[in-house]
Amino acid sequence: MSEVRLRFAPSPTGYLHVGGARTALFNWLLARKQHGKFILRIEDTDVARSTQESVDAILQGMTWLGLDWDEGPFYQSDNFPLYKEYAQKLLDSGKAYKCYCTAEELEAKRESALKEGRKPKYDGTCRNAPDRPGQPFVIRFKAPEEGTTTWNDLIKGPISFENQELDDLIIQRTDGTPTYNFVVVIDDATMGITTVIRGDDHVNNTPRQILLYEALGFPVPVFAHVPMILGADKTRLSKRHGATSVMAYRDMGFLPEAMVNYLVRLGWSFGDEEIFSLEDLIQKFSVENVGRSAGVFNPDKLLWLNAHYIKTGDPVRLAELVTPFLKERGVDPSQGGPELVAVVKTLLERAKTMLELADGAVFYYKGDFEYDEKGAAKAFHAEAPALLRLVVEKLAGLSSWTMESIEAVFAEVMAEKGIKLGQLGPAVRLALSGTTASPGIYEMILVLGLEETRKRVERAIAFMEK
Known part of the structure; x- marks a missing residue:
């Protein structure tokens, strides 16, 4: 059996967004599970919109998520001579042709087709036209006009397109640059990609690409089209739903393991399990368990996972x-x-x-905090200074500085004064942290140490007595 090879192929026209990260994750997991290779390819043929800043952001996002690649990053812009070579092969074999129609002519054909209720696809005017030396042209693929193109999608099941519905797509523009559908086929074929997992916005591209594979004599990879991610209002996830950049979530204080766990569960499930480490996922992931319906991005669920990973983290x-x-x-x-x-x-x-x-x-x-106003009005009562002094005095007498010995001091003070923790604790908490919600009192004292505790208590007493 030949080696399984998968790829992630983002366009460097922006950051690594949530949808792209999930696609990368699914490809990475399957490659790792099947002991194959995961290849990173940067699709930068859109020279005008591609930037190095975007490339860096994508690589940074992948690295943060822990999605390491075995080969690459490869850049499509390095392959222009290869694309030209394959376009020429198609021309030489009669499977592609030069089209001399102008933009105005094409627009007129389109309008005419729409008026007559026909599909506005190219009508094949130049399919068998003679060469017109010196005139600008695009190269079009000569798609079959009969038959059906079918594939068995790993997620969506069998999908078919009637070939007569497909266009003679342009594979090379008038300036000599290749088009997306063409370069993707050349890249995936020459890199030996065996499985293509990508967003289901590519479903309509797939029959055209399959026909190109077949025309060039390349083996056709297996396809899996992942449903899109929606916002809470069931529209496509976008900036109006909040952050869509993976690195924005890092900056908002999310952990990569929480992000990975959350992304994989957007459309994939394994029984009722919610928490997965990367190792778990490699073992349990399968494309067949990816659902056919869109995943809805739920920030609260992500927050819940993040809290779990913080609580259980190192x-x-x-x-x-x-x-x-x-x-x-x-x-x-x-x-x-x-x-x-x-x-x-x-x-x-x-x-x-x-x-x-x-x-x-x-x-x-920072010990120079202000005291919570409502908390101070309640906790800093008339007896508080004397109680705080007594606590510090007894803490200073401890022979061992442990949680248990600190707790024992409070028990002793409460017994001596005939009070409950509710009459003492809030004043100590406020003196040490300035707030009414903080870690446990004994924990804070243990971490701050005797001298810092004494200093903060004296500051609080001075505040009360003032």
């Missing part, structure tokens, strides 16, 4: 990932303050994104 890795977000907030953990890994551990249960994790960590490094 604190050391999360500390590295949250550092740039902290620096944006004017905090550099390497310049002092509590150990960041310890800080992160106290925040995992609450944070849904890395932005929330960073926001939650700031108070550990």
